[in-house]
Amino acid sequence: MVAAMELIDLKKTIGNKEIIKGLSFSIQKGEVFGFIGPNGAGKTTTIRMMVGLMSITDGDVRILGNSIKTDFSKAVREVGAIVENPEMYPFMTGWQNLMHYARMTPGITKERVKEVIHLVGLEKPIKEKVGRYSLGMRQRLGIAQALLHKPSVLILDEPTNGLDPAGIREIREYIRKIALEEHVAVIISSHLLSEIEQMCDRIGIIKNGELIAIQAVRENVEASNQEVALEQVQIEATPVDKAINLLRTNHEIEAVRNDNMISFRSSKEAIPKLIETLVKHQIAIYQVGVSKVTLEDKFFNLIGENTIE
Amino acid sequence: MSRFFKLVFNEQFKIYIRKSTWIMYIILAGLIIGNAALTNSFDEPNKYTDDNWREVLEEENKLLQQDNDTYTQEMKENDQEVTEDDSYLQFNMTEIEKNNYYLENDIQPHSYGAWQFVLDNAMLLSVVSLLTIIIAAGIVANEFRWGTIKLLLIRPISRSVVLLSKYVSVLLFALFTLIFVYVVSLLVGGVFFGFEGINPSIVIEKNSAFTDVSMVSEVFSAYGYSIVNLVMMTTFAFMISVVFRNSALAIGVAIFLMMSGNTIVAFFSDRDWAKYILFANTDLKQYASGTPWIEGMTLSFSITVLLVYYIIFMAISWIVFKKRDVAGH
Numbered sequence: 001m002v003a004a005m006e007l008i009d010l011k012k013t014i015g016n017k018e019i020i021k022g023l024s025f026s027i028q029k030g031e032v033f034g035f036i037g038p039n040g041a042g043k044t045t046t047i048r049m050m051v052g053l054m055s056i057t058d059g060d061v062r063i064l065g066n067s068i069k070t071d072f073s074k075a076v077r078e079v080g081a082i083v084e085n086p087e088m089y090p091f092m093t094g095w096q097n098l099m100h101y102a103r104m105t106p107g108i109t110k111e112r113v114k115e116v117i118h119l120v121g122l123e124k125p126i127k128e129k130v131g132r133y134s135l136g137m138r139q140r141l142g143i144a145q146a147l148l149h150k151p152s153v154l155i156l157d158e159p160t161n162g163l164d165p166a167g168i169r170e171i172r173e174y175i176r177k178i179a180l181e182e183h184v185a186v187i188i189s190s191h192l193l194s195e196i197e198q199m200c201d202r203i204g205i206i207k208n209g210e211l212i213a214i215q216a217v218r219e220n221v222e223a224s225n226q227e228v229a230l231e232q233v234q235i236e237a238t239p240v241d242k243a244i245n246l247l248r249t250n251h252e253i254e255a256v257r258n259d260n261m262i263s264f265r266s267s268k269e270a271i272p273k274l275i276e277t278l279v280k281h282q283i284a285i286y287q288v289g290v291s292k293v294t295l296e297d298k299f300f301n302l303i304g305e306n307t308i309e
Numbered sequence: 310m311s312r313f314f315k316l317v318f319n320e321q322f323k324i325y326i327r328k329s330t331w332i333m334y335i336i337l338a339g340l341i342i343g344n345a346a347l348t349n350s351f352d353e354p355n356k357y358t359d360d361n362w363r364e365v366l367e368e369e370n371k372l373l374q375q376d377n378d379t380y381t382q383e384m385k386e387n388d389q390e391v392t393e394d395d396s397y398l399q400f401n402m403t404e405i406e407k408n409n410y411y412l413e414n415d416i417q418p419h420s421y422g423a424w425q426f427v428l429d430n431a432m433l434l435s436v437v438s439l440l441t442i443i444i445a446a447g448i449v450a451n452e453f454r455w456g457t458i459k460l461l462l463i464r465p466i467s468r469s470v471v472l473l474s475k476y477v478s479v480l481l482f483a484l485f486t487l488i489f490v491y492v493v494s495l496l497v498g499g500v501f502f503g504f505e506g507i508n509p510s511i512v513i514e515k516n517s518a519f520t521d522v523s524m525v526s527e528v529f530s531a532y533g534y535s536i537v538n539l540v541m542m543t544t545f546a547f548m549i550s551v552v553f554r555n556s557a558l559a560i561g562v563a564i565f566l567m568m569s570g571n572t573i574v575a576f577f578s579d580r581d582w583a584k585y586i587l588f589a590n591t592d593l594k595q596y597a598s599g600t601p602w603i604e605g606m607t608l609s610f611s612i613t614v615l616l617v618y619y620i621i622f623m624a625i626s627w628i629v630f631k632k633r634d635v636a637g638h
Contacts, residue, residue, distance in 0.1 A: 053636075054635065073467065076463055083459045083463075089455065103315040104315070104319070
């Protein structure tokens with residue numbers, strides 16, 4: 001099967017600066033792919049190259065096998081996108097905006113436009129000027145615009161930007177629904193992992209123009225239990241310094257001190273042994289907490305906390 | 310083809326749905342009506358209609374001659390040189406010659422009417438140019454300002470075709486506005502002054518002699534000659550709009566050049582390369598009336614220069630638009 005979208009060693013150089021340093025991955029139909037990275041990592045640049053808004057320095061983007069470079073019309077015919085904000089003509093109504101874009105792709109009927117409006121639930125305000133729309137309504141109109149021509153790939157750049165929690169939840173539900181019902185590949189970029197984690201099947205993490213990890217979301221939460229040292233353990237104990245020393249000498253664990261708390265990572269099986277050691281050496285233990293390493297923690301570990309704004 | 314038509318329709322839709330466009334048309338209509346009211350209150354439109362039109366013309370000539378004599382005398386009293394081609398004298402002399410032409414050929418001058426009014430309103434074409442420049446300056450730059458350019462360029466249509474649809478739309482806007490000026494002038498003229506007939510004739514100066522020509526053809530040639538300047542300045546504004554994505558800059562530069570074009574040519578008129586300046590060539594009427602601005606210029610020379618400028622403007626617009634990375638604001 002041909003991938004819905006495939007990036008082949010995609011590179012972008014502006015001036016002497018290499019902004020995107022060779023991205024390669026592919027996304028299948030019906031899959032929701034999260035594209036995560038701190039601001040300035042190159043997410044938007046990559047998306048702009050995917051849809052042909054920016055020229056590609058090296059490598060290629062293929063949509064259903066068609067290159068965006070050499071076969072632009074054919075490739076872009078299968079893409080619906082919102083790049084950055086969902087900007088529409090403010091002096092036109094929602095309906096006029098959609099019809100405007102509908103005229104640009106052959107074969108979009110009025111019925112299809114109505115269908116899409118129904119899908120995003122904009123029936124009521126569709127005859128109003130877009131200038132009066134709230135950000136959430138514009139975001140929905142943006143999605144409607146992107147779905148008009150039944151694309152195989154839907155690209156949403158920061159779709160949760162500026163939305164309130166209710167709006168974010170709404171968008172999340174739409175995207176799941178669209179991926180399921182219209183069987184499209186959805187690519188969502190965000191700098192906030194927590195916002196899109198729940199709607200993605202897979203997540204790619206980009207930093208400084210490089211893809212540093214691709215992670216399946218469900219796999220992470222369940223399957224990672226088998227990995228070693230993935231439990232985050234926190235122990236409140238006194239004296240703290242002695243406890244840390246003991247962990248280091250007896251178990252080769254580098255624990256971090258945080259007031260009276262020490263935290264470190266360990267496999268679940270090793271925890272009783274650790275506590276036994278501490279108790280034997282007259283360390284008073286007040287509480288022990290164990291939490292799973294979330295995707296977010298992993299994300300922070302990968303890109304480094306301080307690089308996030 | 311029908312797809313290109315749809316693109317042009319989209320662009321026209323975006324032009325005409327905005328209130329600012331309609332304000333332009335209201336201003337134009339206001340200018341035409343104001344002009345009619347002004348003409349009506351200054352002239353006596355029906356002074357030649359009676360049988361004594363010959364006497365009226367002779368009386369006019371006498372007054373003009375007197376006016377010239379007193380002017381010459383006054384100038385002499387103030388110790389100022391008066392030459393034959395003093396503009397004040399020239400203007401009166403032209404009127405006298407024109408009246409003589411009517412008398413010699415026994416043509417009764419028409420009363421002032423709708424056609425004559427349409428012809429007089431050819432001066433409004435500089436306003437049409439101005440409005441078209443405003444549209445041309447905005448049609449690409451605004452898409453960037455609104456951010457809608459991103460959604461426009463991710464359709465299965467090449468950038469060249471998108472740009473062409475925009476350029477054609479600007480020219481269509483100019484055409485519609487010209488027709489608007491023409492029709493409204495004819496209607497307002499008809500209401501204020503009445504019609505002179507289906508195709509009346511008019512006496513004009515051509516190659517320093519007077520001839521009798523059809524009014525309608527004169528109207529079309531007056532409008533036609535202005536279109537050259539309109540198209541050139543519009544294309545220029547369009548180019549600036551594409552290159553700098555800033556409509557205010559495009560409007561400013563294009564209007565400044567349009568206003569100061571003649572001054573620029575006059576300023577450099579003694580240089581060899583003056584005849585290659587765009588504005589020395591935009592007024593093709595100079596060849597019809599006989600005397601080109603700069604010696605050695607011919608109609609085919611001007612057309613060649615205009616074409617070269619036109620191709621340069623278009624090529625820059627297209628290359629820049631095709632190559633541009635559409636990045637953030």
